Structures are given as C-alpha cells and as structure tokens.
Amino acid sequence: MQTQKSYEKTETGMLYLVPTPIGNLEDMTFRAIRMLKEADLIAAEDTRNTQKLLNHFEIQTSQISFHEHNSNERTPKLIERMIAGETIAQVSDAGMPSISDPGVDLVKAAIEAGIAVVPLPGANAALPALIASGISPQPFYFHGFLPRKKKDLHTELETLNKRQETIIFYESPHRLKALLEQIEKVMGPDRKIVLARELTKRYEEFIRGTVSEVSEWAQAEQIRGEFCVILEGNAHPILDQEIAEWQNWSVKEHVEKLMESDGLNSKQAIKEVSILREQPKRDIYSEYHEI
Template sequence: MSGKLYIVGTPIGNLDDMSIRGLKILKEVDLIAAEDTRHSIKLLNHFEISKKMIAYHQHNEQKSSENLIELLKQEKNIALISDAGMPLISDPGSVLVKNCVENGIPIEVVPGPNAGLCGLVLSGLDTRAFLFLGFLGKENKAIKEGLKRIEAADVTTILYESPHRLPKTLEALEKFGLGHRQMSISREITKRYEETLYGTIAQHNQYYKEHPPRGEYVLCIEGKTKEEAQTISDLEIAGLSMADHLEHYLKEGLAEKDAMKQVAKDRGISKRDVYNTVKR
C-alpha cells in the first residue's frame, strides 16, 4: 500500500475559480507540495486551510521528488500545486509524476484553470488543434528553434511570455518573417484588468513599442497561412532560375515585394540579392 499523489489545479488569478473538489483534496491530504510556499500560503489562508507545505520547484525538483516518493510509500497522501493553473504545464512536476509511475504509486488529477487554453478560446483562431510551446526560452538557440516550429506549424501556436521579455519575443517573431500572421495577446486572464488584443504580429510589435507591457501574457499565433503553404520544395528550387522562382510566387498572387521576400527566404539569401539578380 502507498499514499496517493493528487495533481491539483489552482486559480490563475480569480480565487473564485478554485474548484470545490480541489478545496476538499487540499483539506484532506497530509502534505502539500507547492512551487512557492510563500505564494501558496495566500491561497490556503483565503480558504482557511491549515496544512503543512514543502517547496517543490525547478531548482530542487529531483531531490524533492525523492523525498516525496518516500513519504508516499509511507502511505502519506500529497497534493501537488503550482503558483497558478495546472501543475506540470510550464511548471515543475514531471519528475515527481514519472517517479510515481515507476514506483506504482497512484496518481489522481483534480482539473483546474489553464492560462494557455483560456487564451486559445479567446483568440478567435482555429481551436481544433494547437501547438503549445510555453515559454520560448532565454537562449538564442532555444528561441530560434521555437521560431522554426512556429513557422512550420499549420495549427495555432500558444506561447507564454513575461512582461519584460514580450517586446523581444514580438521583435523576434516579426524579424523571422512572421509579421503578417494573425495573433491574439491576452493578459491578466481572470483578473480585474483582463484584456485581449487582436491583430498581426507586426501590429502587436508596434503597439508594445509604445505601450509598456504589464502582467503575464498568453500569445496565440495562427498556423501557416495559405500563402506560406504555397512555398516550393528545396528540390524544385534547385532546378529553377531566380526569375522562374520569383514568377512562381507572382502567379500564386503574391505582390512583387512579398514574392521577392519569399524567394530570399527559400534560398537563404537577402532580398537585395534577389532584386539585383532579377532586375539586371
């Protein structure tokens, strides 16, 4: 016999979104593993829950998981919560769940709010399928890999972003050639100043150059557009002259400026090189 791990979703802003079942579990378990105990104590105090907590975050995840597994083996029931939303979704918890699976320890999920899904249903974009990337990351390599996945996706992409990094992310998206894609940006979801803005990536980039970001953000980016889907393969490019390559996109209905931009992107050269070649 062992205890059970409960993965409990918590509000992302509005405390009224805490589920009745979630409160029941938090009151009944022996221990709560919280991403930040200083943050979670506010939630517990609000609902008058007095329960022992331990810190479980990205910096101690491996060691803390080992300790929690031992307690679960001693038939202790444990609730795992993050600062907001569903644990494991861009938050710690995967190591603990993996260890529970390997040790045959039962796991139960108590659903709760999720910022990404809330942003998606507010986006006005296709919701039938989506790509969730969470935070793009801070390193240039991770950012570039994320941009490539967004470019290639034919479904809506969901990103998280902090206010101090939002301008850099928007700039990177536009410079990567995605400025024409539609995007929604939601902030402070379920909170007093909740807001969702709509437009192209280029329009959002310009807006946030003039308006300092405030709050936590969810970005939803439309999938590959019809024009992007009309790109041609590397094999086809190899057999085309620059002029024929450009003509391909002109016949597809792209304006000359956009056609040149796409040819340059296909070939990994500058738009000026395309212009100089076809206009000689």
C-alpha cells in the same frame, strides 16, 4: 506496461495534481478545495504564496516546499511518504502543475513506484487564451516559454515556423517586445497573433492583430503583466525538401507558376508567394510588377 485505476483502494497513498487559480480565486473548484483539505501534505512551489490560498479557503493542511531547485532532494522523500500510505497534493504557484512549472519529476517517480497519479481539471492560461483568441483552436501546439538567448530564440522560431498548428507561448513582460521583433523577422509581418494579458484578473486584456500591428502596439506601450501568446500556424510551411523547387526562381516566375498550377489570380498568387518567401506582400507586388 502499467494500468492505473485511479479510485481503487491501494495500500499506498496517492499523488493528486491540483490546479490553483491564475489570478481569480473564484476559479478554484470545489473538488480542488476538498482535496487540499483531505491530503496529508501539500507539496507547494512556494509555501508563502500557497498559504495565502489556504487561508482564504480555511485549509489547514501542512505544506512542504517543492520546486525546481530542491526537487531532486525532495522527490525520493515524498515518494517514501506515499508508499507509506500518505496522500500528497502537489500545487504550483498558479495554474496546472508540471505545465511550465515543477511537478513532472515527481509524477514520473510516482508512476515508477506504482503510486496512482490523479490529475484534477482546473485553471490554466493556455486554453482560455486560445478559445478567446479568434484564431483556430485546433489543432494547436503548446510550446510554453521560449529560449532566452537571441540566437537560440531565432533558431527555435525557425523550427516552429514549419508548424501548421496554432502555437501557444508564455512570455514575461520584459521579453515581449524582443519576442515580437523576432517573430516578425522569422515568420513575417502578416501572421495573425493575439496577446492575452493578465488572464482572469482585473486588468485582463486581449490584443489582436497581425504580427506587425501587435509589434507596433508593444513598442508604444509600457508592457506590464504576464502574457499568453497565441500565434496563427503556417498554412504553407516550407519543408526542407521543398526549398530547392523555387529558390532559384525570380519572384515574377514564382507568381506566374502559382497562377498557372493553382489557378490563382495575380493578387492571390502574390499573397501565397509572400507567405512562402516570408516577405511583405508590397515587396512581392513591386517586384512582380517591376515597380
């Protein structure tokens, strides 16, 4: 067990986790600017990118590169410097350190060494996209980037399809269409989804609709910019133990049983069955009415 009082004076230095703007420099906080000025060293994901930020705010603190390819080598050295009394500010290229960015290994090592780790609030893509999506903001599940390989992506989406919370993804422009195709295949066409593109930047855009509508939009567009994807949770997740209950029923039997047990009319029951079976409502309607 460990207790940290962030602002008590200690013999060691401290690690500050400093968020940086994701596109709009006005989102840099006064406190973040002050901490970058007061730190003895800035550990930056890309020193060239961070230097532009430092120049804009007239910050002269020295930098050292710290990213996923050199974190094993750099982490012990940074810990030594903080044990010796130096204060280090860690930044990623944009947004919160450690969230789909380098930083978590340094945080763990600092905690193990008894060094105070102090997070600053600030810019990130996930929460602004969530609160402007129009989809229920809580509870939510942040997933970040999905697997690149198609088979792994499909498997991961099948697992996520059991979650009732709103789900947040990050996605790059060249993979967005494939992601939407897989979401429609695994989770169905009617789930609500929002694409938040280029948040805080000049071309910020929100695309809201069902999975099928947004997928159709993506196929017709030349996709540019980084995306935060907000996906409605599954209101009726199929748990493994529940599958056997209805998998041998016909669609007509399934609809009728829901009408009887839940007091639904046929339209409502057809909608519920389409969600449970992950099939379009029109197909369930046709089979129920034997069209």
